[in-house]
Amino acid sequence: MSEDQITTIGKCYACKRTFGYIPAKVMTITIDPETGVPPDMTVLGGQREPSPEALARSVKEPICPACVERARRFTT
């Protein structure tokens, strides 16, 4: 078993539920902690050019399979 197959327990950014995931395989969303939304998105849900500062402070948050599924249904 290789290192990147180890399951980690974390909190889904979207629904705040705790779930187990493999860091190398989990779906993540990049979030700017200052605004709580992705750096290339405005708080109103629009698109914008991400600023270097926003990108630098952004962190990757895991998304659970249920939310990935819901988002997929939402966009298609």
Ligand SMILES: [Zn+2]
């Ligand atoms: Zn979720």
